[in-house]
Amino acid sequence: MNQNIQQFKADFFKALAHPMRIQILEALCTGDKTVNELQTIVGSEGSAVSQQLSILRSKNVVQGVKEGTSVIYSLRDPLIQDLLAVAKQIFDNHLVDAISLLEGMRNEPESIKHLD
The missing domain is CATH 1.10.10.10 (Winged helix-like DNA-binding domain superfamily/Winged helix DNA-binding domain)
Structure with a gap:
């Protein structure tokens, strides 16, 4: 099953x-x-x-x-609307994480950025 x-x-x-x-x-x-x-x-x-x-x-x-x-x-099935809304929320969460990561990288001192 x-x-x-x-x-x-x-x-x-x-x-x-x-x-x-x-x-x-x-x-x-x-x-x-x-x-x-x-x-x-x-x-x-x-x-x-x-x-x-x-x-x-x-x-x-x-x-x-x-x-x-x-x-x-x-x-x-009207639940497809809910599924699409949840998919958008997941996308938004990933986007927020990516933005937070970028902001963190921007706030690093210049000396650390050049170590990579």
């Missing part, structure tokens, strides 16, 4: 492992969108957005519902 969960997690994170897919998910956090709306937000052509949506759909991260001639995409 534990191995199944680990495999699910690995597959799930692989589905998220592309900047455009993250951008699409962040856009969907604000509400359902058509492919055309996502193209505008992402700033990419339709085939690239459709390809990334296909990957997200195949991993059950997003869902599409046909309305007339359009497909409206939405997050399959």
Whole structure:
């Protein structure tokens, strides 16, 4: 059972492992969108957005519902919003650590900086 969960997690994170897919998910956090709306937000052509949506759909991260001639995409699970927020917090924490390290290096006396 534990191995199944680990495999699910690995597959799930692989589905998220592309900047455009993250951008699409962040856009969907604000509400359902058509492919055309996502193209505008992402700033990419339709085939690239459709390809990334296909990957997200195949991993059950997003869902599409046909309305007339359009497909409206939405997050399959609202917890994805929380996951993206936590990822941003982790990034912010790493950024704060990097800034602290740089500030510490800037505050070192010149004689110590040249020892490296």
